[in-house]
Amino acid sequence: MTDNNRLSVPYNEPVAVECQDVRLTVKKKMILDGISFQIPTGSITGLLGPNGAGKSSLLRILAGLTLPDSGSAQIFGKPSGVDRLGVLSMLPDRANLPGWLTVEQWLGFAQGIYPDWDADKAEQLLLQLSVSTEVLISAMSRGEEARLQLLTCLSRKAPLIMLDEPFTGVDLISRERIASAVVSELADGARTFLIATHDIREMELLFDRLILMGEGKIQGIEDVDTLRRSGKSVESRYREVFA
Amino acid sequence: MSAFRTLINLEYSRYGPARFSKKQRSLTVMVLFSLLLLLGMYLPGFNTSQRSPFITVALLLWTVSVGISFLHMASFPGQRNRDWVLTFPHSRLTLLYAKGASLLRHSLNLTLLLYIEAIVLYCLSTFTGRYTPLPAGELIYTLTAYVMFILVLLPIAVVFGLLASLIMRPGRVARVLLLPYSILWMLPFILIGLLNSQALGIYDMQYTAPSYIILYTAALLVVGWPACYFLMPRIAVNGLRQMGERSIPAAASSKAESVRKPEKDRHLSARSQSPFVTLYKLDSSRLQQMEKHQAVRILKLAAPVIAIAMFYFTSGNLNAMQSAIRLPFIFPVLFGSFWMLLRNSFERKQLPWWLGFPQSRLRLLLSGIAAVWVTVMRVNVVLGVSAVVGLLAGLAAGKSSFHEMTQYVFWLFFSFLVYTLALTLALGLLQISYYLMRSRALSLLFLPVAFAVPLQSNLINTYMFPASYSSGWHPDWALLGWTALLGLPFAVCCILAGSKYYHLVLMQKNEAVRTKQA
Amino acid sequence: MEQSYELLPEQFQINPSLPIYEQFVDAIRGRIVTGLIPPGSRLPSVRELAAGRSVNPTTAARTYQELERIGLIVTRRGQGTFVTLEEAVIAEARKTIMRKAVLEFKIIAESLGLSAEQMLNFDKEDSNDRQ
Numbered sequence: 001m002t003d004n005n006r007l008s009v010p011y012n013e014p015v016a017v018e019c020q021d022v023r024l025t026v027k028k029k030m031i032l033d034g035i036s037f038q039i040p041t042g043s044i045t046g047l048l049g050p051n052g053a054g055k056s057s058l059l060r061i062l063a064g065l066t067l068p069d070s071g072s073a074q075i076f077g078k079p080s081g082v083d084r085l086g087v088l089s090m091l092p093d094r095a096n097l098p099g100w101l102t103v104e105q106w107l108g109f110a111q112g113i114y115p116d117w118d119a120d121k122a123e124q125l126l127l128q129l130s131v132s133t134e135v136l137i138s139a140m141s142r143g144e145e146a147r148l149q150l151l152t153c154l155s156r157k158a159p160l161i162m163l164d165e166p167f168t169g170v171d172l173i174s175r176e177r178i179a180s181a182v183v184s185e186l187a188d189g190a191r192t193f194l195i196a197t198h199d200i201r202e203m204e205l206l207f208d209r210l211i212l213m214g215e216g217k218i219q220g221i222e223d224v225d226t227l228r229r230s231g232k233s234v235e236s237r238y239r240e241v242f243a
Numbered sequence: 244m245s246a247f248r249t250l251i252n253l254e255y256s257r258y259g260p261a262r263f264s265k266k267q268r269s270l271t272v273m274v275l276f277s278l279l280l281l282l283g284m285y286l287p288g289f290n291t292s293q294r295s296p297f298i299t300v301a302l303l304l305w306t307v308s309v310g311i312s313f314l315h316m317a318s319f320p321g322q323r324n325r326d327w328v329l330t331f332p333h334s335r336l337t338l339l340y341a342k343g344a345s346l347l348r349h350s351l352n353l354t355l356l357l358y359i360e361a362i363v364l365y366c367l368s369t370f371t372g373r374y375t376p377l378p379a380g381e382l383i384y385t386l387t388a389y390v391m392f393i394l395v396l397l398p399i400a401v402v403f404g405l406l407a408s409l410i411m412r413p414g415r416v417a418r419v420l421l422l423p424y425s426i427l428w429m430l431p432f433i434l435i436g437l438l439n440s441q442a443l444g445i446y447d448m449q450y451t452a453p454s455y456i457i458l459y460t461a462a463l464l465v466v467g468w469p470a471c472y473f474l475m476p477r478i479a480v481n482g483l484r485q486m487g488e489r490s491i492p493a494a495a496s497s498k499a500e501s502v503r504k505p506e507k508d509r510h511l512s513a514r515s516q517s518p519f520v521t522l523y524k525l526d527s528s529r530l531q532q533m534e535k536h537q538a539v540r541i542l543k544l545a546a547p548v549i550a551i552a553m554f555y556f557t558s559g560n561l562n563a564m565q566s567a568i569r570l571p572f573i574f575p576v577l578f579g580s581f582w583m584l585l586r587n588s589f590e591r592k593q594l595p596w597w598l599g600f601p602q603s604r605l606r607l608l609l610s611g612i613a614a615v616w617v618t619v620m621r622v623n624v625v626l627g628v629s630a631v632v633g634l635l636a637g638l639a640a641g642k643s644s645f646h647e648m649t650q651y652v653f654w655l656f657f658s659f660l661v662y663t664l665a666l667t668l669a670l671g672l673l674q675i676s677y678y679l680m681r682s683r684a685l686s687l688l689f690l691p692v693a694f695a696v697p698l699q700s701n702l703i704n705t706y707m708f709p710a711s712y713s714s715g716w717h718p719d720w721a722l723l724g725w726t727a728l729l730g731l732p733f734a735v736c737c738i739l740a741g742s743k744y745y746h747l748v749l750m751q752k753n754e755a756v757r758t759k760q761a
Numbered sequence: 762m763e764q765s766y767e768l769l770p771e772q773f774q775i776n777p778s779l780p781i782y783e784q785f786v787d788a789i790r791g792r793i794v795t796g797l798i799p800p801g802s803r804l805p806s807v808r809e810l811a812a813g814r815s816v817n818p819t820t821a822a823r824t825y826q827e828l829e830r831i832g833l834i835v836t837r838r839g840q841g842t843f844v845t846l847e848e849a850v851i852a853e854a855r856k857t858i859m860r861k862a863v864l865e866f867k868i869i870a871e872s873l874g875l876s877a878e879q880m881l882n883f884d885k886e887d888s889n890d891r892q
Contacts (some may be wrong), residue, residue: 044817063330067484082484085332092326098253099324100262109256112249113331158332176815184812204777205816224817225780233777 014041015077016160016192017062022071024057024216031057032068033216041159042189044182044206046234047196049213050242055196056093058213059164062194063090075160086115089153093164093196096145099138103131103148107155114156122155128184129177143174150178154185160192161185167199175202182206204234212241246333250341255348258315267683274687276360278694283364293377294451296361296368297389302431304357304393305400308350309428312404315346317411318589320486329486335479339405343475346401354393362386381453388453392460399463402471403427408482410538421538422545429574519606526614529590530582534618546622547629554633558651559642568654569708571626572662573700579619580669580696586611587748598746605742612670612738619666627659657718661707664727665699671734674741677748766798768805769814781816785824793833793844794855804834804842831857 017039024032032054039045047055060066061073064081073080075088097106111117126133129147137145146166153161163182167175179202185191186206197203210227212220219241227237260268283296319325331338369376377385410424449455533539550571557563587594597607631652638648672692679685695702707722769788775781792798804825805813811821825842828834832850836842845851863877870880 065326065329082335085330090326090330092330094323095326096323097327098257101256105256109249109253112246113253113333115246115332152327179815180812183815183818184808186811186818189818202815205775205781205814205820208817208819228778228780231778236778 015039016041016043016075017194018072018074018077019058019062020072020074022058022061022068022073024054024061024066024068030216032061035071035213035216035218037211037218037221039192039194039209041192042186043208044186044193044195045209045211046200046203046207047194047211047213048198048200048234048238049219050198053213054216055213056164059090059093059162059194059196062162063088063092087158088160088162089156089158090161091149091153091163091166094168095149097137097149097152099136102134102136103140104133106137106148106152107133110152110155116157118155118157122151125151125154125181129181141171142169143171146170147174147177150181154181159190160194163193163195163197165197165199166195167197167202175199179203179206200235200238207234210234210237212238214242247337247341250331250333250338251344251348254341254345257345258311258349260352270687271690272356274690276356278691279357279360280364280367282694282698283360284367291374293365293374294385296364297385298451300357300361301389301393301396304350304354305396306428306431307353308346308397308400309404311349312343312346312401313407313428314404315342316405316407316482319408321589325486329483335483336476339475339479339483343398343401343405346404347398350397350401354397358390358393385453388456388460392456392463395460395463395467399467399471402474402478405478405482406474408478408486422542518602519610522600522602522606522610523613526611527618530614530618547625550626550629551633551636554630554651555636555640555642558634558637558648561647564651564654565708568630568651568658569700569704571630572623572659575619575622575626576662576666576669577697577700579615579666580673580699583612583615583670583673584693584696594748598749603742604745605739608674608738608742608745612674616666616670620663623659623662627655630655654718657720657723658708661703661723664723664730665703668726668730668734669696669699671731672737675737676741677744678737678740680747681744766792766802768792768798768810773814775814775816781820782823782827785820786827789824789828790831790833790854791858794851794858798844800844800846800848800851802844803840804844806841 015038018037020036022032022035023030035054035058047058049055057066061068062075062080064084075084078084098109101109107122110122111119125131129151131144131148131151135144137148140148146169150163150166153163166178170178182193182195183206186193195203195207207224210220210222210224211218212222220237222237224234227234232240256262263271283299328338368374376382406424410420534543553567553570557567590597598604600607634643634648634651634655637643638645643651673696675692676686676689679689707719769785769792773788775784789798793800804810807818807821807825810816810824811818814821825834825836829836829842831854832847833845833854834842835845866880867877870877873880875883
């Protein structure tokens with residue numbers, strides 16, 4: 001854990017994600033305005049900010065779905081892009097899995113599509129997240145599908161996991177299940193999580209680092225432990241910055 | 244390799260037959276088969292010589308394969324599983340090839356059906372003595388030649404459809420390409436008119452003889468396939484990447500516009516008292532959004548010029564004029580009907596909101612129809628006026644006499660009315676679809692309606708216009724009148740019946756779910 | 762060994778404004794000292810603790826590190842983490858809790874302008890009155 005204010009990763013610690021002065025303009029509207037940060041391997045970082053802060057755009061750049069206008073985004077030391085999709089597992093915002101398939105069929109496809117698929121892990125997560133296998137995906141409730149999407153992300157061995165709003169429209173029990181599945185994934189320290197959300201309460205105990213984003217800029221990077229030592233919660237810090 | 248195969252299977256399952264039960268599948272195939280057979284037998288033009296079934300199938304397959312692949316690519320950016328697909332850890336080219344291969348598989352399924360159909364049609368026609376059978380050797384030669392032609396053509400058709408992702412992209416190149424692209428795609432529909440003309444006798448020309456077909460096949464193989472191979476990486480890089488990015492611009496621009504516009508809109512809605520007018524404005528705002536697309540703008544400027552030129556140049560030639568007066572109104576009417584047919588699948592996400600409006604369902608349907616009708620008619624009026632301008636220019640240039648010119652205008656007016664009626668009937672008839680959603684069996688009845696839509700120009704050519712004109716020809720006003728008299732009340736019934744069951748459109752998805760689980 | 766106890770009570774509330782591992786350490790120490798978690802019991806793994814409470818695994822790991830530093834728990838390689846069997850350590854932990862409680866008591870007394878003795882005398886009189 002680093003205690004200095006800039007919270008850059010020490011030289012010897014491997015960096016999972018690094019952005020340097022990333023800028024993105026869409027139709028003359030500034031979406032990302034000089035984003036720079038680092039995420040150390042094994043951390044669980046919350047990317048927090050109000051709607052429209054540019055969180056999704058940032059994650060899309062990291063996943064190689066969008067190209068930044070300028071600046072560099074690196075995943076484990078190499079520029080992000082389509083060829084880095086093998087080392088990251090992304091849960092896109094407001095997207096659906098192929099609705100015409102049953103869960104079982106989808107998992108069969110996923111095994112073929114993702115080279116790093118771990119079928120045992122998928123089995124275990126099916127139980128842990130209580131996802132039933134015979135249902136058509138389009139017939140699932142939002143909470144159920146969110147759990148299946150997370151299952152798809154976590155059943156891969158990819159060392160970086162990015163979740164974009166994993167809780168939108170998800171019921172309380174599903175939220176708790178998702179949070180706890182994320183935790184048990186983290187325990188071995190081999191995975192790095194970057195979670196964009198505006199639902200702070202479910203995740204606040206999970207994060208060890210925060211990146212606060214607003215209006216396309218970084219409004220603060222915090223170490224959660226340091227924050228708590230000074231008597232602040234993630235939520236109170238969030239209010240401080242954005243209210 | 245196996246990941247590639249999985250990707251193909253995943254893409255294939257998207258529209259795959261496995262989504263329907265065996266019973267539904269065989270029923271659909273049978274209905275489709277007999278329907279096409281009836282069309283082939285009774286629509287003159289499709290089946291006038293030994294080769295015509297095969298030529299027709301080849302042409303039909305081109306449009307349909309391009310269409311399937313085009314629609315897939317065009318709708319892919321809007322699909323909610325897009326981001327998942329795009330984050331699969333495989334290169335864009337692999338994803339694209341998987342898409343292409345799965346679309347090709349669908350086209351091949353269809354080819355199997357249609358080719359058998361063509362053979363059956365050929366057999367039936369020889370039995371009924373429509374034409375004499377070919378000698379066995381030549382028949383086999385013809386069959387093989389056309390099969391090979393189709394098989395070589397299909398991958399090209401699929402890649403051509405995949406180009407949608409480049410064509411639909413905003414940009415100068417795309418704008419220039421859109422017109423030739425859509426003409427190439429719709430070529431068979433344009434050609435059907437020519438094929439039917441017995442004067443030309445294309446079906447019996449030597450250029451459609453099997454030996455020539457083999458030559459074309461070889462040419463496609465040598466030129467078309469390498470072109471496809473060259474195009475695929477470009478579509479993958481430029482098209483698919485663009486799609487990943489598209490969601491943000493769309494969101495941003497709509498946001499930006501909503502910031503700019505509200506003042507004006509509030510003004511409008513405050514003034515318009517009637518909820519129907521408001522609904523109509525809402526429906527047509529969707530179409531206006533499309534009109535803002537730059538490609539459409541170019542087309543709007545180009546179309547009148549093309550119409551003027553066409554009528555100017557053909558005004559000296561009676562035969563050419565016969566074909567010309569049918570042409571201008573076809574495309575807008577076809578577009579309107581297709582839009583009505585496919586609207587619900589484009590707007591699935593908005594439908595629950597629409598149906599939640601505290602308005603009668605009839606009103607909702609009518610406002611939707613009105614929006615499409617007015618848009619199409621606006622285009623057709625412009626085209627008609629341009630045509631008249633072209634004719635007047637022809638008169639001024641001394642290409643036609645005053646008498647001829649008035650006759651042409653008269654015919655043009657008839658054609659205009661015929662297509663107006665066709666549009667009105669098509670928009671009305673299509674509303675029956677909601678009624679037919681009540682059960683699986685009924686929904687199969689929708690197939691003939693759906694088929695009549697793209698084929699309406701053929702129906703019109705067959706029944707509304709004579710096979711050959713003379714300068715003394717008078718339009719058959721009585722037929723038009725009778726069609727209107729019988730058709731319009733029927734269309735109204737369809738709308739009324741449809742409005743009662745409009746809500747079923749929301750149940751569609753769930754129903755598929757239930758049958759799957761059962 | 763069967764786990765017939767809870768490491769933390771189910772209704773345990775985390776205060777998100779204070780370091781979480783300290784809250785965990787305090788709570789678990791209290792439960793060991795009072796015997797709710799008997800000596801020699803096997804504790805859940807770091808992963809289980811973290812997943813069960815939806816906290817960062819580092820928090821859980823630090824909780825155990827801290828408890829181990831005090832000597833309340835021992836990690837036996839390959840077997841897991843156990844509550845110590847040494848009475849002396851538990852007694853020492855007991856004293857720590859008492860010291861802390863007394864300290865808080867004194868602080869409150871001071872804020873009221875009273876001494877600890879005055880507070881205790883008040884309690885005696887008060888309970889006599891109530892009877």
